[in-house]
Every structure is written in C-alpha cells, then in structure tokens.
Amino acid sequence: MTDISENTATRPKADFLHRFSMRDAGTLIGLIVILAVFGALVPGFFAERNLINILQQSSINACLALGMTLVIISGGIDLSVGPTAALSAVISASMLVAGVPFPLAIVSSFAVGLACGLLNGVLVAHVGLQPFIVTLGTLSTYRALALIYTGGNPVLGLPAGFRSIFNGSLFGLPLAVVIVAVVALVAWIILKKTPFGEYLLAVGGNEEAAYIAGVPIARTKIAAYMISGLLAALAAQILIGRLGAAEPILGNLWELDAIAAAAIGGASLMGGKGSVVGTILGAVILGAMRNGLTLMNVQSFYQLLATGLIILAAMLIDRVTRGRG
Amino acid sequence: MSPRLQFAGISKLFPAVRALDDVSFSVGAGEIHGLLGENGAGKSTLLRILSGVYRPTAGSVLIDGQPVTLNNPVAARAAGVAMIHQELQQVPRLSVAQNMFLGHPLTRGGIFVARGEQERRAAEALAALDPSIDPAAPLGSLKVAQRQIVEIARALLDRARIVAMDEPTSSLTPSEFERLAEVIVGLARDGVAVVYVSHKLDEVFGICKRATIMRDGGVVDSVDLAQVSEKSVVAMMVGRELAQEQHRSHATGDVRLSVRGLASATKVHDVSLNLNRGEVLGIAGLVGSGRTELLRLLAGTDRASSGTIEIDGKAVRFSGPRDAIAAGIGLVPEERKREGIVPLRSITSNMALASMGVFAPRGVIDHRRLKRVAAEKMKRVNLRPFLLDRPIRLFSGGNQQKAIIGRWLAAGTRILLFDEPTRGIDVGAKAEIYHLIEELAAEGHSVVVVSSELPEVIRLADRVLVMRDGTVAAELDRASLSEQAIAAHAIPQTQMQVGKTGPQARQ
Structure with missing residues (x-):
C-alpha cells in the first residue's frame, strides 16, 4: 500500500487488468449480450464467415471513430469526417485513373485528410471558434469542394492493382480489418503511453489548468483534428478500394456513426474522457447489430430505430451506474 | 417560546458514509448563529437538508416548534428557508430583477412575464440593502459583494424566516464585508434566524453570538462565543490543539529573480522586485490591487506589455507558461x-x-x-x-x-508562485501547507505568496510587498510587519473612511 510503484512493477498482470477499466468492461458486456441475442435469433450468426463480415463491416466506422475519440477527448467534435473522406477519395481516385502510381495517390489522399484536419484545428485552436460550428461549416465546405471537383459525377474505373491492395487478406482476416486493428493499437499507445495522450486528456478535462501547467494547448488540439482527418482519408481509401469507384457524396452521415461508437465506448462530449478499447467495441456493437438485423430481414427503418435505442441505452446505463455527478 | 429553527437528532447516511450523526441544535429568531467545522465535518450536508436538497435518514427539522417536511427546494422555500450559496447560483446575463424572480416569475394572466412589476418589487427589496443596485442591470455587471446582496434581497422577497449563508464572504474585501455584515445584522433585527457558515473565525466572532462546532458529522458543542477563545474553537474543530508556529527565515543573499518596471496592459503598472534564494516574499493588497495579475505575468500566463524579468542574472521573456516553466517558475493558482x-x-x-x-x-x-x-x-x-x-x-x-x-x-521548479495558497482548505491542512512552503524555502526554493489573509502573510513571509492600484505601495520587512501596517498601505484613503463607519454600525 505504501509502496505502490513496487507493487505494480512486480505484477504486470494486475496492471493490465487495472488498465482495462470498468467502463470498457461494461461495453464488452453490452457487446456480448448483443452477440448472444443475435446468436440465438439468427442461425449462422456465429459462423466464422459472418463474424469476419461483422468486423469488416465495422472497420470503416471504427477507423473514423478512433480519430473522433481523440477529438472528443480533447473537448472538441469533428462533424466533417464524411466530407473529408469524400474529398480525399475523389482526389486520389482521379489521380489513380490518370495513371499516377498507387503510393503517390494514397499519400496524396492522406495529405488531403491532414490538410482538412489542419484547417479545422487552426480554426478551433488559434481562431478560437467553437468546434461544433467550425466542423459544421467545413462539413458543407469540404463536401462542396468534392462535388465541384468532380462536377457531381463519380470517379469510375479504379485500377485493379489498387483495388487488390485493400481487398487482400492477412492471417485469414480482410486487410481492412488488419489495418484498422493496427490503427487502434497505435491510437491506444498514443493515448496511454505518450505525453500527447496525457495532453489530450488534460486539455479536454480542464483547458485552463492544462495551460497553466504548460501543456501546448493549440498544438494538441490541432494534432487531434489532423489525426481525425488522416483516418477519414484512410477510411476513404478502404472504401474506394472495395467499391472500385469514388463518389463525391461518399461518407454521408459517417460522422454520426463515428460519434455514436465513441459515445457507446465511453467518450464524454464534455471532453477529458474516452477509451480506444471502448470505441472499437462500440463500433463492433453497431456493426454486429446491423449485420444481425439485416440477416433477420428487418427493414432499414427498424435498423435505424435500433441504432438510436442502443445509443440511448448505453448513455442511460452510463448515467445509472455512475450515479449523480 | 420555541426556537425559530431547531435541528432534532438529524442523521444522514450515504452508502458507506455516515455524513451526519445525531445533529441537534437550535437557532432563535433574530439570532445569527455560526456553524463551524473543517471541510467534511458535515456543514454542507446539514445545509442541504435545511434547503431540501437531501432528506435526513433520521431526525427532523422544526420551524417555530412545528416539524416541517423539506422534500425538495421548493418546499424549503415555501417553509421560509432561503439559502445563499458560496458559489452564487445566479444567471449572469439576466437582469437583477429576473434573477430575483428566477423560477417563480410574476406574470400577467399566467403567460407574460410582468417585467416592470418585477423590477419595481426588486427595487423595493433592494432599497433597504443597497439602493445603488439597478434592478434592470444585468447581474453579471455587478460585483460579487453586490451579487450577495441581491441574493439576500431575494430572501427578503420570499419573506424568509430562516437564511442560511454558506461562506458568503470568501471573495469579499474587508470594506465589502463590513457592508454585508450590516445587512446581515439588519436581517436578524427583523427577526430572521441566520445560519452563518464561514472558515474565517474572526468574522464569525465578529457577527455571531453563538456558534455550533461540528466535526466528523456530529456536533462537538454549541458555544457562547463571548465565553470562548478562537484557539479553543479551532481545537474543537480539529480535535486537537494546533501548535502556534513561529516564523523561520531561510532567505539567502543571492538574488534569484529580479523584476524591473513590469507592466501589463491593464492591471499592473511599473512593478519592480527582487526575490532571493530561499526567500518567501509575501504580496498583500486588496482584491483588485493587481496581485493575481502580477503573478500571472511572472508565470507567463499573461503577457507583459513592458518591463524586464531576470532569473539568476539572465534576462528571460515569456510568450506562454511553457517558457516560464522552462525557466524554473511554477504557479499554484487561486x-x-x-x-x-x-x-x-x-x-x-x-x-x-x-x-x-x-x-x-x-x-x-x-x-x-x-x-x-x-x-x-x-x-x-x-x-x-x-x-x-x-x-x-x-x-x-x-x-x-x-x-x-x-x-x-x-x-x-525553483521559483514557486502561490496565489491564495490555503483558500478553501481546512485548518489542519493549512498548517501542513505552511510547513511545506517553509521547507521548500529551506531547501533553496524561492517562494512568492499572494494572500488576502493577513495572518497568513505574516506567518509565512520574510518580507512583504503591499500592492495598491497595480503597483508596489510599500515594502515591509519582518521588523515593521503587522496587520495594521499592511492595511494602512493597502487601503486607499477614500476607502479608509468607509471602513471606519463599519464597526460602529455593527454594534
């Protein structure tokens, strides 16, 4: 008790359990309950192919939600992820169609995502505008740029070589899933093991106190938005690789799913709180539910209803288990 | 005759915590009753029961001898209880009158808010307390002291029979306190029972006749303040005698921090000072004299408009707290x-x-x-x-x-800047913080302490700068240090006269 450092250093397992927070355990239980319900109702739900399907269907949202989680932890919100994805998708797609080498096109798409995030971040951190309004504005702006750039038409005929990159598989898992798993691991390390992670939690938790303690406020916020933009671009690459085309209207309402996954996973829109593990579980919960309802031939109207109820239920359970204040 | 307010055997259990244990005492009509105790002693819980936020697990509250059920804040208000919080619960953008009628506005036909009527009645209630407050002004434009008075006026409007005040003076200047004290005494004269919670014992001894001391959720004793000393009250609060500590200086002759002609755009003008290794420099002055702003300049959180700062003889320039931290300065904020x-x-x-x-x-x-x-x-x-x-x-x-x-x-960090180091801190923990500051100085840290509590400044500082109107009005060494000397330099002449009328009015 008096020497905590020694205790934890000699017991890495306890340390790991300690890291896996109560809140994440709650999200995991939620996922298990949902899987059990669908497993009972839908024959073949637990088939390996379907489970992999669920992961694949969740991967794009999980990718976006990881960036969203970092932004939300910093006390902000990024409503512009869908249009950011669309803009980076149409630019890289038209480069690919024009015969630009794959790596260059992919890097350009990342650059577009980073630039979109940079603009959001600068407007929030340096100009001091409210994140909700800034990204509401860039939501329309980036979408308009994608539409203007393409004249509203999809960019068709992506080279087969490019498509095979994102449609391959590794260790029996679709490459998209592996990529997002790696991103999640990096995000977890960032949040738990780097000064930047501590800074995000501090800036979102109490910006004034963080400032007085010498935390680089602006740099931290801008980095969060840039990561969100970058992950939106990555999600776009995964999607156009799968579809073989890039539409300027791609990514419509992605921001809402991403926020939902983060919130189910325990991120607080007040800032200062959020979990990478929780967000991934949240994204899989949403993915599993859609997959199960589709297999049950439930109308999409009811799928929307189920999504809404899941979010509300998660928040209610949060509230009840944590009590007041 | 039964007392105006009586707590009879109140207990409050929270999961795993007994917050209040069989609390009984009473307050008569027209009495100002002090409620004392360290943080966590149960004062706030008791006030929450009185104002209907919590329900007691056992026991009852009696008003004029009748048991009352205070199930929610509305019921408490209907029973004649008004609560004035430490952190004022007001809406700054609404007008004074709107705030006074918050939650139960006067209406015309039950639909439209009767603003004119609200402002007229607010003005009536304010007239007795502070006629200079305009009921139509946005509340946010008032000083904290005036906002306290607005809260009291609101209690008058509600025809409160019991007013509970939780640390009403934590951010008031001495002359503002005098004014508030007059208002409270006036309330009591009209037959209101006042429960007065404060950490500042001199205030409690100044305006209360009796006080109840709580510790660990129970009542230690209800005492007649004329019969006891401050020291014995502190002992009852803490549960042991606190040793009276003597000041010890660890200051050396090496100048660590040297400031010349420092000024900000608004509140600080031309401040020069030296701070030595191992020295504790006190900064006294009224709220608004620029003390906090000076610390913020030194900590890099605000930008200086002119002047120089040298650390160990090297000129430094801060464009943010990061620069100051890198130079070895840290701020412990208020x-x-x-x-x-x-x-x-x-x-x-x-x-x-x-x-x-x-x-x-x-x-x-x-x-x-x-x-x-x-x-x-x-x-x-x-x-x-x-x-x-x-x-x-x-x-x-x-x-x-x-x-x-x-x-x-x-x-x-080698230079520590403390802004009100013990605000909102228990008597016991206070002594620990003082010790710590002294030990840090002994280890060679340089310390600046800004405080409104003169005994604290005198207890800690090797040397005191008194600030007035954004600049250093006087420098006092230990030999010339006294509360009177500090006050004489801190208070502008005009305010001195206002202050003088205070004590007479209180008698």
Missing part, C-alpha cells in the same frame, strides 16, 4: 478547480502534467519511472490518502493543493 486540477485524472497524471517531456525521453512515457517519482513527490508533500491512481477530484482541497505543489517539485 482557483484550484478551474485553474489547477484536471479533475478526472489521477494524482500521478496531474502531477506529471508539467514535466511530461522528462518522463518520455524517447516519446513513450516511462510509467515505471513516473510512478516512482510520483510516489516520492507525493510522500514528500504527505498526500492523504496515499492513492496515486485515484482521480484527483476525489481528494480534499488540501490534498489537491499538495498534488499541485508536487507537480512543480517534479518539474524541478
């Missing part, structure tokens, strides 16, 4: 909740915030080292309970303050 702590994060994270780079030399935090340093520094400041992974918001104010001090120790 408003701990707003400016000090990141509430959801652990003690360890809060401690490490200013020195993350040190714990992550290769980009990844060395958690083992972080934990070792946290254990070492928190042992140094005597954190209690010693739970380094626990969110800091669950600790008492005194222990939060210790963690913030530990933050600067971990960052290798």
Whole structure:
C-alpha cells in the first residue's frame, strides 16, 4: 500500500487488468449480450464467415471513430469526417485513373485528410471558434469542394492493382480489418503511453489548468483534428478500394456513426474522457447489430430505430451506474 | 417560546458514509448563529437538508416548534428557508430583477412575464440593502459583494424566516464585508434566524453570538462565543490543539529573480522586485490591487506589455507558461478547480502534467519511472490518502493543493508562485501547507505568496510587498510587519473612511 510503484512493477498482470477499466468492461458486456441475442435469433450468426463480415463491416466506422475519440477527448467534435473522406477519395481516385502510381495517390489522399484536419484545428485552436460550428461549416465546405471537383459525377474505373491492395487478406482476416486493428493499437499507445495522450486528456478535462501547467494547448488540439482527418482519408481509401469507384457524396452521415461508437465506448462530449478499447467495441456493437438485423430481414427503418435505442441505452446505463455527478 | 429553527437528532447516511450523526441544535429568531467545522465535518450536508436538497435518514427539522417536511427546494422555500450559496447560483446575463424572480416569475394572466412589476418589487427589496443596485442591470455587471446582496434581497422577497449563508464572504474585501455584515445584522433585527457558515473565525466572532462546532458529522458543542477563545474553537474543530508556529527565515543573499518596471496592459503598472534564494516574499493588497495579475505575468500566463524579468542574472521573456516553466517558475493558482486540477485524472497524471517531456525521453512515457517519482513527490508533500491512481477530484482541497505543489517539485521548479495558497482548505491542512512552503524555502526554493489573509502573510513571509492600484505601495520587512501596517498601505484613503463607519454600525 505504501509502496505502490513496487507493487505494480512486480505484477504486470494486475496492471493490465487495472488498465482495462470498468467502463470498457461494461461495453464488452453490452457487446456480448448483443452477440448472444443475435446468436440465438439468427442461425449462422456465429459462423466464422459472418463474424469476419461483422468486423469488416465495422472497420470503416471504427477507423473514423478512433480519430473522433481523440477529438472528443480533447473537448472538441469533428462533424466533417464524411466530407473529408469524400474529398480525399475523389482526389486520389482521379489521380489513380490518370495513371499516377498507387503510393503517390494514397499519400496524396492522406495529405488531403491532414490538410482538412489542419484547417479545422487552426480554426478551433488559434481562431478560437467553437468546434461544433467550425466542423459544421467545413462539413458543407469540404463536401462542396468534392462535388465541384468532380462536377457531381463519380470517379469510375479504379485500377485493379489498387483495388487488390485493400481487398487482400492477412492471417485469414480482410486487410481492412488488419489495418484498422493496427490503427487502434497505435491510437491506444498514443493515448496511454505518450505525453500527447496525457495532453489530450488534460486539455479536454480542464483547458485552463492544462495551460497553466504548460501543456501546448493549440498544438494538441490541432494534432487531434489532423489525426481525425488522416483516418477519414484512410477510411476513404478502404472504401474506394472495395467499391472500385469514388463518389463525391461518399461518407454521408459517417460522422454520426463515428460519434455514436465513441459515445457507446465511453467518450464524454464534455471532453477529458474516452477509451480506444471502448470505441472499437462500440463500433463492433453497431456493426454486429446491423449485420444481425439485416440477416433477420428487418427493414432499414427498424435498423435505424435500433441504432438510436442502443445509443440511448448505453448513455442511460452510463448515467445509472455512475450515479449523480 | 420555541426556537425559530431547531435541528432534532438529524442523521444522514450515504452508502458507506455516515455524513451526519445525531445533529441537534437550535437557532432563535433574530439570532445569527455560526456553524463551524473543517471541510467534511458535515456543514454542507446539514445545509442541504435545511434547503431540501437531501432528506435526513433520521431526525427532523422544526420551524417555530412545528416539524416541517423539506422534500425538495421548493418546499424549503415555501417553509421560509432561503439559502445563499458560496458559489452564487445566479444567471449572469439576466437582469437583477429576473434573477430575483428566477423560477417563480410574476406574470400577467399566467403567460407574460410582468417585467416592470418585477423590477419595481426588486427595487423595493433592494432599497433597504443597497439602493445603488439597478434592478434592470444585468447581474453579471455587478460585483460579487453586490451579487450577495441581491441574493439576500431575494430572501427578503420570499419573506424568509430562516437564511442560511454558506461562506458568503470568501471573495469579499474587508470594506465589502463590513457592508454585508450590516445587512446581515439588519436581517436578524427583523427577526430572521441566520445560519452563518464561514472558515474565517474572526468574522464569525465578529457577527455571531453563538456558534455550533461540528466535526466528523456530529456536533462537538454549541458555544457562547463571548465565553470562548478562537484557539479553543479551532481545537474543537480539529480535535486537537494546533501548535502556534513561529516564523523561520531561510532567505539567502543571492538574488534569484529580479523584476524591473513590469507592466501589463491593464492591471499592473511599473512593478519592480527582487526575490532571493530561499526567500518567501509575501504580496498583500486588496482584491483588485493587481496581485493575481502580477503573478500571472511572472508565470507567463499573461503577457507583459513592458518591463524586464531576470532569473539568476539572465534576462528571460515569456510568450506562454511553457517558457516560464522552462525557466524554473511554477504557479499554484487561486482557483484550484478551474485553474489547477484536471479533475478526472489521477494524482500521478496531474502531477506529471508539467514535466511530461522528462518522463518520455524517447516519446513513450516511462510509467515505471513516473510512478516512482510520483510516489516520492507525493510522500514528500504527505498526500492523504496515499492513492496515486485515484482521480484527483476525489481528494480534499488540501490534498489537491499538495498534488499541485508536487507537480512543480517534479518539474524541478525553483521559483514557486502561490496565489491564495490555503483558500478553501481546512485548518489542519493549512498548517501542513505552511510547513511545506517553509521547507521548500529551506531547501533553496524561492517562494512568492499572494494572500488576502493577513495572518497568513505574516506567518509565512520574510518580507512583504503591499500592492495598491497595480503597483508596489510599500515594502515591509519582518521588523515593521503587522496587520495594521499592511492595511494602512493597502487601503486607499477614500476607502479608509468607509471602513471606519463599519464597526460602529455593527454594534
């Protein structure tokens, strides 16, 4: 008790359990309950192919939600992820169609995502505008740029070589899933093991106190938005690789799913709180539910209803288990 | 005749905590009754029961001899109880009158708010207290002292028979306190029972006849304040005698910090000072004299418009707190909740915030080292309970303050700036913080202490600068240091006269 450092250093397992927070355990239980319900109702739900399907269907949202989680932890919100994805998708797609080498096109798409995030971040951190309004504005702006750039038409005929990159598989898992798993691991390390992670939690938790303690406020916020933009671009690459085309209207309402996954996973829109593990579980919960309802031939109207109820239920359970204040 | 207010055997159980244990005492009509105790003694819980926020687990509240059921704040208000909170619960953008009628506006036909009528009645209630307050002005444009008076006027409007005040003077100047004291005495004269909670014993002794002292959820005693000394009251609050500490100086002759002609755009004009190694420099002055602003310039959180700062003979320039921290300066701010702590994060994270780079030399935090340093520094400041992974918001104010001090120790800070180091901190923890400041000075740290509590300045400082109107009005060494000397330099002549009328009016 008096020497905590020694205790934890000699017991890495306890340390790991300690890291896996109560809140994440709650999200995991939620996922298990949902899987059990669908497993009972839908024959073949637990088939390996379907489970992999669920992961694949969740991967794009999980990718976006990881960036969203970092932004939300910093006390902000990024409503512009869908249009950011669309803009980076149409630019890289038209480069690919024009015969630009794959790596260059992919890097350009990342650059577009980073630039979109940079603009959001600068407007929030340096100009001091409210994140909700800034990204509401860039939501329309980036979408308009994608539409203007393409004249509203999809960019068709992506080279087969490019498509095979994102449609391959590794260790029996679709490459998209592996990529997002790696991103999640990096995000977890960032949040738990780097000064930047501590800074995000501090800036979102109490910006004034963080400032007085010498935390680089602006740099931290801008980095969060840039990561969100970058992950939106990555999600776009995964999607156009799968579809073989890039539409300027791609990514419509992605921001809402991403926020939902983060919130189910325990991120607080007040800032200062959020979990990478929780967000991934949240994204899989949403993915599993859609997959199960589709297999049950439930109308999409009811799928929307189920999504809404899941979010509300998660928040209610949060509230009840944590009590007041 | 039965007392106006009586607590009869009140107990309150929370899961795993007995917050109140068989609390009984009474307050007569026209009495100002002090309620004293350390943080966590149960004062706030008792006030919450009185104002209908909590229900007692056992016991009852009697008003004029009749048991009353205070199930919610509306019921409490209907029973004639008005609560004046430490952190005022008002809406700054609404007018004074709108705030006074908040929650139960006067209406025409039940639909439209009768603003004119509200303002007329607000003006009536304010006339007796402070006629200079305009009921139509936005509340946010008033000073804190005036806002307190608005709250009291609101209690008058509600025809309150019992007024409970929780630390009403925590941010008032002495002359503002005099004014408020007159108002409170006036309330009592009209037959209102006042329950007065304050950490400032001199105030309680000044305006209350009797006081109830609480400790650990129970009543220690209800005393006649004319019969007891402040020292014995403190002993009852803490549960032991606090040793009277003598000042010890550890100042050396080496100048560590030298400031010349420092000024900000607004509140600080032409401040020059020296701070030596091992020295504790006190800065006294009224609220608004530029003390906090001076500290913020030195800590780099605000930008200086002119002047120079030298540390160990080298000129430095701060474009933000990061520069000041790199130069070895750290600020322990006044408003701990707003400016000090990141509430959801652990003690360890809060401690490490200013020195993350040190714990992550290769980009990844060395958690083992972080934990070792946290254990070492928190042992140094005597954190209690010693739970380094626990969110800091669950600790008492005194222990939060210790963690913030530990933050600067971990960052290798050599110049510590304290703004009101013991605001909102218990008597017991206060003594610990004083000790800590002294030990830091003995170890060679240089310390600046800004405080409104003159005994605190006198207890700690090797030398005191008195600020007035944004500049240094006087410098006092230990030989010439006294509360009177500080007050004489701190208070502008015009205010002195206002202050003089105060004590007479109170008798």
